[in-house]
Amino acid sequence: MRLISVLLLAATASFAQDADPDNAGGATVSERYIGNAEAVSAGQEQYELVCSSCHGVTGEGGRGPSLQTGLNARASGDELFHTIKNGIPGSGMPPSPLEEETVWQITAFVWSLSAPAIRQNVDGNVEAGEALFYGSGGCTDCHMIRGNGGYIGPDLSNLGVTRSVAQIRVSLLDPNERFTEGFDPVILTLKDGTAIRGVAKNHSNYAIQVLGRDGRLYLLNRADVTLEFRESSWMPANYSERLSEAEIQNLLAFLSRQSVRPVETAEGGNLQ
Amino acid sequence: MNRMAVVWIAAALIALPIGAQVRYEDILEAPNENWLTFMGDYSANRHSPLKQINVSNADNLVPKWVYHVPEAASLSTYPIVYDGIMYITNSNEVHALDAVTGRTIWVYSRPDVELRRKNRGAAILGNRVYFVTADCHLVAVHRLTGAAIFDEPYADTKDGYFCTMAPVAIKDRLIVGVSGGDSGIRGFLAALSAETGEQLWKLWTIPGNDDFGADTWGPKTLPWGGAATWMPGSYDPELDWLFWPTGNPWPGFYGGDRPGDNLYSDSLIAVDLATGEMQWYFQFTPHDVWDWDAQEPPLLLDLEIDGQMRNVVVQANRNGFYYVLDRETGKFLRGNAFVDKLTWASGLDENGRPVLIEGMVPSPDGRVVCPTVWGAANWMADSYSPDTGFHYVMTMEACDLFTSSAREPEPKIGFAGTGAERQPRLDGQFIIRAIDPATGRRAWEYPLTGPTASWAGTLSTAGGVLFSGDDDKHLIALDARTGKYLWHFNVGQTIDASPITWARNGKQYVTIVARADVFTFGLFEPL
Numbered sequence: 001m002r003l004i005s006v007l008l009l010a011a012t013a014s015f016a017q018d019a020d021p022d023n024a025g026g027a028t029v030s031e032r033y034i035g036n037a038e039a040v041s042a043g044q045e046q047y048e049l050v051c052s053s054c055h056g057v058t059g060e061g062g063r064g065p066s067l068q069t070g071l072n073a074r075a076s077g078d079e080l081f082h083t084i085k086n087g088i089p090g091s092g093m094p095p096s097p098l099e100e101e102t103v104w105q106i107t108a109f110v111w112s113l114s115a116p117a118i119r120q121n122v123d124g125n126v127e128a129g130e131a132l133f134y135g136s137g138g139c140t141d142c143h144m145i146r147g148n149g150g151y152i153g154p155d156l157s158n159l160g161v162t163r164s165v166a167q168i169r170v171s172l173l174d175p176n177e178r179f180t181e182g183f184d185p186v187i188l189t190l191k192d193g194t195a196i197r198g199v200a201k202n203h204s205n206y207a208i209q210v211l212g213r214d215g216r217l218y219l220l221n222r223a224d225v226t227l228e229f230r231e232s233s234w235m236p237a238n239y240s241e242r243l244s245e246a247e248i249q250n251l252l253a254f255l256s257r258q259s260v261r262p263v264e265t266a267e268g269g270n271l272q
Numbered sequence: 273m274n275r276m277a278v279v280w281i282a283a284a285l286i287a288l289p290i291g292a293q294v295r296y297e298d299i300l301e302a303p304n305e306n307w308l309t310f311m312g313d314y315s316a317n318r319h320s321p322l323k324q325i326n327v328s329n330a331d332n333l334v335p336k337w338v339y340h341v342p343e344a345a346s347l348s349t350y351p352i353v354y355d356g357i358m359y360i361t362n363s364n365e366v367h368a369l370d371a372v373t374g375r376t377i378w379v380y381s382r383p384d385v386e387l388r389r390k391n392r393g394a395a396i397l398g399n400r401v402y403f404v405t406a407d408c409h410l411v412a413v414h415r416l417t418g419a420a421i422f423d424e425p426y427a428d429t430k431d432g433y434f435c436t437m438a439p440v441a442i443k444d445r446l447i448v449g450v451s452g453g454d455s456g457i458r459g460f461l462a463a464l465s466a467e468t469g470e471q472l473w474k475l476w477t478i479p480g481n482d483d484f485g486a487d488t489w490g491p492k493t494l495p496w497g498g499a500a501t502w503m504p505g506s507y508d509p510e511l512d513w514l515f516w517p518t519g520n521p522w523p524g525f526y527g528g529d530r531p532g533d534n535l536y537s538d539s540l541i542a543v544d545l546a547t548g549e550m551q552w553y554f555q556f557t558p559h560d561v562w563d564w565d566a567q568e569p570p571l572l573l574d575l576e577i578d579g580q581m582r583n584v585v586v587q588a589n590r591n592g593f594y595y596v597l598d599r600e601t602g603k604f605l606r607g608n609a610f611v612d613k614l615t616w617a618s619g620l621d622e623n624g625r626p627v628l629i630e631g632m633v634p635s636p637d638g639r640v641v642c643p644t645v646w647g648a649a650n651w652m653a654d655s656y657s658p659d660t661g662f663h664y665v666m667t668m669e670a671c672d673l674f675t676s677s678a679r680e681p682e683p684k685i686g687f688a689g690t691g692a693e694r695q696p697r698l699d700g701q702f703i704i705r706a707i708d709p710a711t712g713r714r715a716w717e718y719p720l721t722g723p724t725a726s727w728a729g730t731l732s733t734a735g736g737v738l739f740s741g742d743d744d745k746h747l748i749a750l751d752a753r754t755g756k757y758l759w760h761f762n763v764g765q766t767i768d769a770s771p772i773t774w775a776r777n778g779k780q781y782v783t784i785v786a787r788a789d790v791f792t793f794g795l796f797e798p799l
Contacts, residue, residue, distance in 0.1 A: 147400075147414060147421030155419030161384065182378060207373040217377070217416050219356050219370045260423035261382075261409070 030077035033104040034111050035119075043109030046102055051110075054092070059113040059166075064092065067113045068166030081107045117168055117256030118160030118263050124246075129254025132247055139251075142235065145258060152199055152213055152234060154180045159258045168255050172248065175235035185230040186210060188218070199234070203227070292355055294396050294415075296443050300509060305775035307353040310393045310438035311653065312731075312772060314507040315572040318655035319732040320773045324780035325795060326735030330749040330758040332796045336781065337374030339790040341367065346768065347785050348727065350393040350438065350653070352401070353774040357415070358783070359396065360790055361438075363388040364405045368418060371783075372776050374792060378418035380411075387429060390768075392503075393438035395446060397466050402446055408435040410448060410469050424469030432457040432684035439464075440504045442545060445472055449501025453519035453565070456683040459499035461516055461541075463548060473548030477501060477518045477536045488532035496683035497530055498522035499537040503567040503651050506585070508599060513551055514543040515572065515585050515599070519565040523689025525634045526561065526676040533558035538566045540587065542602060552602030556589045558625065561633055562616065562641060562674060563692070564590040567651045571663065575710050577605060586709045588654060588665040590647025593620060594712055608712035610649075610705065613642035613669045634674035634690065642671035644700060645692035652729030653770035655738070660753050662706035662715050664730040664738055670700020700724045702743040706755060716755035720744065729770035731782075739782055741767030747784045747791065763791050 033039040048057060051064075059067035085103050087095035096103050112120070133139045140149035143156050159168060170177050179185070184200045188210055198212035208225060210218040213234070236242075243251070294308060303312040303320045312318050325333065341347060344362050352359040358371040365381035382405060389406040396402070400412045400421060408427035413420055426448055427433040432455040439446040445463045453459060459477035464470065477499035479485040489497055498521050505516030521530055521537035535553065538560045542551040557564050570587050575596070577584070583599040592614040596605045604624030617626035632641050648667055655664045672692040679687060702724055706715040720743045728741025738752040745766060749759040769785040783792045 144414070144417070144419040147412070147419065151414065151417045151419065155414070155417060157420035201377045202370070202375045204373075204375060207370060207375050209370050209373075209375055209377050211416065215416075217357070219372065260411075260420045 029104065030081070033108040034077040035115075036108060039105045039108040040112045041109075042102075043105035043107065046098070046106050047109050050096075050098070051106065059110065066166075067110050068164060077107060077111055080110055084110070114164040114166065116161050117163055117165045117252075118259055120165050120256065122165055122249075122253045122256045124249035124251070124253030126250070126253045126257055128247075129250035129252070132243075132251050133254055137243070137251065138236075146260060151215070152211065154183055156255060156258055157260050160256050161259045161261075161263055165252055165256050168252055169248075172251065172255075173240045175233040175237055176231070179233060183233075185232070185234050187228045187230065188220075189226040189228075190220075191224060197234075200229070293398050294354055296397070296441075299397075299441065303772075303774070306355070307351065307772045307774045308396055309352070309440060310350050310395070310504045311506070311569065314440075314442070314509065316506040316569040316654070317571055317573070317658075317732075318569075318653055318730070318770070319657050319734070321734045322773055322775055322780045323733065323735035324775070325733065325737060325773070325782065327737060327751050327758065329795060330735075330737050333749065333759055333761070333782070333793045334796045335761065336372075336792045336794045338792075339367075339369055339374045339376075340788060341790070344788045346390055347787055347790075348390045348392050348436075348768045349785050350769055351772055351783055351785065351790070352394050352396050353772065353783075354396055354415070356776045358774075358790075359394045359401050359415075360785065361391040361394050361403050363391050366394055366401060366403050366411075366413065366418075368401070368415070369790075371774065371781070371792070374790070377416075380413045380418040380420065382411075382423075387434060389434050389451070390436045391438075392436055395439045395441040397441035397446075400466070402439050402441065402466075404435040404437060404439055404448060406434055406436070408433050408450060410439060410446060410464050412466075412469065422469045424464070426462055426464055426469075426471060427460075430684075432686075437502050438504050440507070441466060442507055445545075447505075447514060447516075447545075449503070449516070451500050451502040453498035453500030453502070453522060454524055454563075454688045455498075455686040456493075456496040456522050456681060457498060457500065458495045459501050459518060461501045461514075461543065461548075463545070475541075475543055475548045475550060477539075477541070479535060485535035488535045490529055490531050492681055493522065493530040496522070496681075497534055497537065498524075499534075499539075500565070502565075503569075506570050506572050507545065508572055508583075511600065512545050514545055515570045516541050516543060517566040517568065517570055517587070519567060520560050520563045523679070523681050523687060524561070524563040525674060525691055526678055526689030527559055527633070528678055529681050530559070534560070538564060538591075540566060540570055540585065540597070540602075542599075554595075554597055554602045554604065554624065556587075556593070556595065556624075557591045560591075561676070562591070563645050563688070564643075564647055566590065568647075568649045569651075569654050571654060571656050571709075572599065573656060573663075573709060577710050584709075586663065588649040588663070588667070588707070590643070590649055591616070591626070592643045592648035593617075593626070594707060594709075595624060596709060597624075606712065610665065610707060610712070610714070611643060611667050611669050613671055613700075614648070615640075615642045615671070634676035634692070636675060636677055636690075638673045638675045640671050640698065641674050641692075643668060644670045644672040645674070646670075646724075650727065652727045653731070655730045655732035656709075657732040657738075657752050659734065659736065660706070660715075660732075661708060661710075662752065663709045664732060664740075664752070665705050665707055666729050666740065667703050667705050668700055668724060669703060670724060671698045673698070702726070704730065704738075704740055704750070704755070706752075718750055718755045718757075726766050727768040731771040731773060733773055735780075739771040739773070739784075741770065741784055741786075745786070747771060747782070747793070761791075761793065763789070765789065
């Protein structure tokens with residue numbers, strides 16, 4: 001399951017910064033830098049000098065891939081360090097001549113670019129974002145938080161601990177960038193001609209499991225249906241036009257705080 | 273939650289999925305094509321009315337699919353099946369499968385929960401699936417999508433608790449218990465709101481300092497003497513009472529620091545569902561020093577005993593005795609040994625209290641005692657067929673060398689007071705036995721090969737087939753009336769769960785969970 005792998009990696013990454021209680025005082029090198037505010041700050045300065053020409057000032061990508069959402073966005077601290085230190089042979093990514101400590105500081109900054117949203121400081125008004133989410137934004141037509149809302153889009157109850165702010169922004173403004181596993185938009189036609197619009201939770205050559213927009217779960221033999229996988233999501237792709245930048249930021253602030261479990265936020269508060 | 277959110281949520285409710293909802297009344301009628309609780313029903317009978325698979329065709333069973341749970345090595349989940357969807361759990365996760373094809377519909381996982389333990393299964397009510405995490409949160413997710421609804425703690429791991437049980441959904445609430453009884457915890461049973469997860473009541477299984485029963489402990493262990501509630505109990509809808517088993521007193525093998533009977537360890541307690549008040553208790557093993565939790569299933573039966581119909585609760589206890597109790601009063605009606613290897617007591621007195629044999633208390637140099645620390649029975653499922661009148665129990669004939677030491681007990685610290693081990697010369701054996709609960713007579717028995725290292729139990733069906741995992745990596749089918757062999761399939765891995773049966777589109781299936789995979793079987797269908 002790709003989604004599960006992603007979640008697992010996300011969790012591994014997000015909790016790598018918590019020292020192992022059985023090894024107090026013996027933190028790994030990675031644990032000393034990852035999540036350390038001073039290291040992140042020092043790393044950002046070095047990053048802007050050395051890395052930003054290819055990866056962008058905020059890691060948004062350019063000649064090199066995005067560090068917010070790209071392939072490396074869910075690497076562990078050790079994996080990131082190895083890539084920055086040794087480069088990627090055969091690509092435009094060179095090895096780094098910098099001292100090991102400096103490379104670790106850059107690693108800490110790059111890691112922070114894709115940290116779970118709930119651990120990041122996010123500009124915007126959470127309450128205004130909540131009002132938009134449950135109101136004129138129309139988000140609950142398709143998405144749920146804590147059991148309230150629609151179901152045809154992914155559940156957002158744990159979004160803050162499973163996605164970075166940058167990833168949430170991409171999902172909001174460019175829903176066709178990738179589909180979350182289990183949410184491939186599909187139109188299936190039954191033998192009697194009935195068309196069902198929904199999302200494929202799973203499918204093989206023999207069986208298909210589709211959650212319809214009508215709220216029914218269709219568990220069918222593949223041979224009994226004709227399938228049309230859509231290239232565009234059921235989610236509107238025009239939020240960048242419908243919402244102001246302030247509204248988008250408010251929505252991101254609200255979404256990035258979502259976790260059904262109490263989690264310590266970037267501000268040090270304890271949600272719920 | 274602020275006021276605005278409430279308004280928004282009210283508006284948003286319109287968009288909830290319209291799939292069928294599981295009502296309390298549906299659970300009362302189960303099992304049928306659905307399997308809606310850990311035990312299949314509230315009475316812990318585990319008898320299915322399905323009979324498409326029967327004594328004459330069980331040898332035509334073939335595998336339909338295998339579902340591998342990534343990273344799984346010790347699955348102990350009893351699946352739930354509703355409306356063609358199967359729900360299975362592993363530590364901190366629940367998987368929803370298309371039950372006919374074994375294909376994934378969704379997975380809800382919390383890999384960030386560091387504590388991992390076995391998990392025994394989910395519950396279903398309304399449009400929600402519930403399960404407990406290893407760190408004792410009750411989690412509710414939407415049954416069609418896996419969308420998270422709440423994740424509420426009900427016990428704190430700092431107090432020595434962890435959680436493995438399948439919660440039991442009844443009416444508007446989930447009944448949950450705790451594990452950790454070998455670590456100096458204070459056991460309890462709780463009812464949590466199905467809507468929000470908030471606690472409705474909590475019943476301690478060890479009395480407080482001023483409560484009845486406090487004088488059955490010494491000061492060193494009160495109230496930290498274990499009595500965990502790590503398995504689901506049963507429920508009588510007419511009395512509206514729960515019947516819940518409790519675990520061993522602590523430290524398990526040294527009793528010097530807990531003089532007395534140690535209430536309510538190793539007991540069955542009757543509890544009012546609405547209020548959480550204890551109605552009666554029956555203690556199977558007073559002052560237990562062999563770790564014989566009473567976590568075996570308590571089956572609710574209506575039996576004719578000595579010419580009179582009685583509402584009873586029966587249990588084949590880990591200590592080797594079979595008990596029949598009056599359901600309304602807890603009064604002991606009858607009992608007898610259900611294994612041959614039983615050396616710690618010569619029998620039960622008229623109140624059901626064991627008559628102890630001298631010299632069977634664990635000591636620093638060790639004492640051989642039968643049954644073993646695993647017991648003559650354990651948490652694996654039993655079943656009862658109203659057609660045959662037999663109670664099917666996975667029994668173990670074996671003994672252990674029990675040792676003890678008088679280390680100072682410290683609450684919340686994992687420590688059992690030493691332990692017990694199987695000696696090579698004390699090899700044991702699992703035997704499936706059909707027991708007549710009214711008399712205690714063994715109607716038939718089916719001895720198993722294997723290393724006595726599984727936790728597989730039985731399932732009874734109206735087709736007259738008794739299904740069970742065995743101790744040697746097989747799912748087996750026996751004639752429930754005679755114990756005659758009908759069919760087996762080698763799943764290639766140890767089985768620590770008990771089979772269930774269900775139906776979809778007019779076809780009956782049997783599912784067994786082994787340590788890493790879920791296997792589903794049905795009758796062979798030629799193309």
